[in-house]
Amino acid sequence: METDQTSYAENKLQDHTGIYSKDRQGQFIFLEFDAPIEGxxxxxxxxxETSLIMIGMGRWTNAIISITNSIETILRLDLETTSELxxxxxxxCQKHKISKSLEDAAHRTRKKRNEFVHTGIIPDDNTEAILVYFNDSISVFKFFLEKSRGINLYKNFGSAKLAENLLFAKNYIKSKRKTEGSVGFVMSVLVKTISNHLHYMVMPEYLSLTRATEETFNVIQSQRENLEDTFGVDGKMIHDLLPCPAECGGKLSALVEEETLSKLTSSVNAFALGACPTCGLFLNNRELVAEYIAKPMGDERITEILNSLSVST
Structure with missing residues (x-):
């Protein structure tokens, strides 16, 4: 008779040994469904999901290729034809009376995929890939998937936080009429969330077994000291503020800049940057700091911290 412990061990064997065959792996990595998905x-x-894995590895151009494949597969299934994309x-779009704007977004995704596949890839393409992925590709895939199969993409993520971080990244890009500089800096939370989840899947025992050890404590403490040495000259690093938004299980640290504190009109602007000593997440964009540090902390707690530093807002 199979015990719960035996079942647990077999599930771990199937999921984490690196042996992947039809009967030795789950259907999905990041998504969950009540019933098996077929065909x-x-x-x-x-x-x-492969596009998400590519994002977690910083391969945005490959993410475009993968999500375009996912869109093309849905279209072929719906139309029952093997025509060109x-x-x-x-x-x-004609069959389902899709809006012109969404049809144009699908074509921009198609063209960018073709460009990356047929003309090669350079580092500067990452920015273009990020913009197309969030302005066009993911909205197209979500709409087509729901239209053809009634599946709501975001509601089927196993991690609500991953879905939230994906939506934040998409909404951030869509809200910018003109994006200057490298948008990759704004993607740090999403990238780290995906890579952290992948890490758990490959080595599921790692964090749970090592975080409580003296060695792990020393590593995290060393990272905190590095943050203080690097940024402490500009102000005060505050540690253990709140859980890391990339779901590594660690706690965020943030910098309070002494030079600007006396000029603050809102405590939301108190933090110049944030970082996680456990997984290495770095937040050096004001909007990321506002979303992932100031917003969840709230003005009252931020004010308490500032007062504890003898700083008036």
Whole structure:
């Protein structure tokens, strides 16, 4: 008779040994469904998950290639044809009376995929890939998946925090009419959340077994000291503020700049940057700091911290 412990051990064996065959792995990595997904829909959603894996590894151009494959698979399934993607998009949008703006977004995704596949990739392409992924690709995939199969993408993430971080990244990019500089800096929370989840899947015991050890404590303490040495000259590093938004299990640290504190009109602006000594997440964008540090902390707690530093807001 199979015991709960035996079942648990077998599940771990199937999920984390590096042995992946049809009967030795789950269907999905980041998403969860009440019932098994079959056929081409499974292939499409797995391609979308592959795009997330590429994001977690910083390979944004490959993320475009994967999410375009997921879109193309849905269209072929819906239209039951093997036509080229350009024709598929037109036929699908006509069949379902899709808006011109979403059809154009699908074509921009298609063209960017073709560009990356056929003309090669350079580092500067990452910015273009990020903009297309969030301005066009993910909205197209979400809409087509729900239209054709009734699946709400964001509601089926196993981690609500990952879904939230993905939505924040998308909404941030969409809210900017003109994005200057490298948008990669704004993607740090999303990238780290994905890579942390992948880390758990490959080595599920790592953090739970090592975080409480003296060695791990010393490593985290060393990272805190590095933050203080690097940024402490500009102000005061505050540690253990709140849980890391990238779900590593660690706590965020943040810098309060002495030079600007006397000029503050709102405590939301108190923190110049944030970092997680456990997983290495770095927040050096004011909007990221506001979203992931100031907003969840709230004005009252921030004011208490500032007062404890003998600083008046």
């Amino acid at each position: 081409e829909v499974l292939s499409s959603i797995q391609s979308f 350009q024709s598929l998009i037109g036929a699908y």
